[in-house]
Amino acid sequence: MKLMDPSATVDHFSAIGSSRAHMSLFVKTLATYDYIFTHDFVAGHIRGGDSKDLCAQLSKTFVYPAIGFAAYHPDMILIHDLSLTHGFLFGPIGPYHSAIGLFAYRKGLSLEECNGLFNENVFDALGYFNVWNDAASELINSIKVGCDIDLSTDLLNWSRKGVFMFSTVHPKSFVLYDLARRLWEKVGLTPREVDFSFYGVDDLSRSEVFPVYPPIAKMFGVKGSYLFKQQNHNFAHTVGDFLTLPQYLSSCYKTYAATESAKLYNARVEAWLTNEDLCNSLLKMAKENLRAGLTHSL
Template identity: 30%
Template sequence: MRFAVLGNCQTGTIADCIALYFPGAEVVRYASGNPATAERAAGIAEELHGFDHVFAHAEMSERMGPLRHAILRETHPRTVFMPGVAFSGFQPDCIYLADAKGTLPSPVEVYHSALAAAAFTLGLEEERAVSLFNALVFSRLGYFDEHAKASGAMVAHFRRMGYEIGERLPLWQRDRPFMYTINHPRCIVLADIARLALEKAGFTPPEMPDVSDVLGDPLSRMPIFPLYPEIGRRLGLPGHYFFRDTIRGDQPMRPLDLPLFVARSFEIYRGMPERVSEAVERHPRAKPAAEALKAMLRLG
């Protein structure tokens, strides 16, 4: 049995789950984030004809050519499409920042704090920016409402693709957030998606309470953006203020507490203030944050 799995960083774990469910099967993953995949898109599209089953994320950029959803649906009609997971309910302050030149770096790769970036554009000092991470500000920015909104949006998005996950949400977050960042879910989420996709393909995967016992959780080595304690308390979950970059090889972990994360963010921003201002102005969460802070602090 040969399986192909095509999509973003989440498909690595999905491919591992399929391999676990079907020992001895050949499972090949094509990572859409790898530039070589886009360069070989036409050749990969031909290779897919040699697989018994193809599982693909529906969200593909234009650069993926014949591997995009609309085309793959016609050329490979037996493909099972899967939704990618994006969820801001635990980390509503976590955003990407980009201007006309591209994505801006942060102390944890590309994940920024909307609040910190907004504070920088308003000319606030680092210590004052850190003091803004509190329940009053989070309430004004709508952070406490984000979990309910994000949950409804994700359930609806999955349902449109034929996946029912409403009853799974409480299980995913029984004792912790089910996301490491806004687009990196824990293994429990991806294992359920793999199971549902396999069922759509006509399989009945074996029951496994927690595949992370065997697979670990690969995305846990990628950046960590915390569930802030003030938000966690409202969800009945433990929170903290520790941020972490990707763990590479045998290098030691270097977590950042909130003051250090803000200081490192500001250090980066000082090297590109115009780009940060443009990126904040463009962003649907950072711009309102800046406007709300300006009004709250009576600036300008």
């Protein structure tokens, strides 16, 4: 937003996790701003209230949904401890987990058999090649319903630039810039015309990055990999670390082994586990792919 008016004061206040700030202090601070843009947040992130309380006390607050898009990363899931407000199970790349990896662990597959599941025949059986339309509709509809902004043209433009998400929940910076322009216009402001690519910084690239698996990437005409990036917010000191698929799965298995089984719940994986035909099919493909040497070392 700073690019749209260099004279404006634009500040960021995080409501991720649990803040020490109280809603009364939050409101007092934000009252000094002309415009407030926020995602919905539930009680517990800010002591003393949630986003509805913020809106009730500051009418200039504009709530908009987060960008979410699963077509590039259909295997990515979050494992949520429902007893905690922000209680996501963290593994080797933060809260990002593989549905296939969790399924394999829950079914008692070896790491090698689990590795064998990361192939085109398995992705096809799980519907991973048919996610785009639903993901696009969900994104467009959520933003339209949530804040009456139509992103259909923007989505088309983003897709023409290649993969525009680092994960299902972290978009690249040019996506956020276009959304910011839409928000700016929505409150009656006129954004400055500027080439964002000349100034853009992808802060979210410092966080965890979930790969676009090669068979899925091939369908979209882009380069894919099984290389998982760990978060690194200290670029001045190190360049960060990456995990190959075997390294990632091994670390996930260790995380799951150290976690109470009741806290390894994910609705999608649970549905797979209760589908006997699907389970048998996946187990068969795991063994067949392993025998055929269809495992990945990189």
